[in-house]
Amino acid sequence: MASKTIKMAQTSLLLTLLSPTSLAAQVQHGGLTVTYSDARDRLQLGAVFRAWDAAARDLKALGLPPPAKVSVFAASGAANFTALTGESANIAASTRGATIYTQRLTALALSGRLPITIRHEAFHTAQPAGTPRWLAEGLARTFSGKANNDPPGLTGLGNLSADELDARLLSRDPARLNAAYTEATRRAGQTVRLKGWKAALAGKLSP
Numbered sequence: 375m376a377s378k379t380i381k382m383a384q385t386s387l388l389l390t391l392l393s394p395t396s397l398a399a400q401v402q403h404g405g406l407t408v409t410y411s412d413a414r415d416r417l418q419l420g421a422v423f424r425a426w427d428a429a430a431r432d433l434k435a436l437g438l439p440p441p442a443k444v445s446v447f448a449a450s451g452a453a454n455f456t457a458l459t460g461e462s463a464n465i466a467a468s469t470r471g472a473t474i475y476t477q478r479l480t481a482l483a484l485s486g487r488l489p490i491t492i493r494h495e496a497f498h499t500a501q502p503a504g505t506p507r508w509l510a511e512g513l514a515r516t517f518s519g520k521a522n523n524d525p526p527g528l529t530g531l532g533n534l535s536a537d538e539l540d541a542r543l544l545s546r547d548p549a550r551l552n553a554a555y556t557e558a559t560r561r562a563g564q565t566v567r568l569k570g571w572k573a574a575l576a577g578k579l580s581p
């Protein structure tokens with residue numbers, strides 16, 4: 375009872391943060407709840423649901439079903455996204471447990487990133503607890519298909535330890551951050567190719 379009250383208070387605080395001037399809208403799609411505050415984002419809901427359904431099906435096939443209930447909070451703009459998450463404006467989305475925070479859905483759609491972002495964050499909702507940051511990001515980018523756009527060749531970060539790579543993934547400098555994401559994806563993707571998803575998820579890394 376008490377925790378439910380706290381949860382409701384958190385939700386209404388979030389709604390206030392999401393939409394300081396107008397009422398946020400909330401839409402249900404199976405176990406997925408999407409809350410948005412820019413009315414134009416309604417036009418993107420179909421794309422969100424399609425990407426979510428495909429990701430959930432593919433995650434289940436990997437033995438990684440996403441949580442039964444997942445919430446998506448779409449920010450009203452980049453500044454609002456930063457206020458909600460503390461992340462910088464160039465980050466598309468951020469997931470904590472079963473809650474996904476995204477940039478404005480229309481902004482993600484216009485930059486061609488909406489389906490891949492939903493798929494990436496769907497992976498984060500389903501990843502095993504305790505997965506190291508670099509492995510989680512590398513596997514999420516492999517799962518989403520984003521890895522296909524990575525530049526070929528070495529990243530120059532091949533000598534970093536796992537801990538050093540984790541630290542680099544917290545960088546605020548977009549160039550350093552991109553190289554770290556690419557390196558994490560190269561390592562994770564190699565394990566998936568050589569040993570399969572189950573071994574990669576269990577942290578059984580290829581040398």
Ligand SMILES: [Zn+2]
Nearest residue numbers: 494498511514
């Ligand atoms: Zn991620």
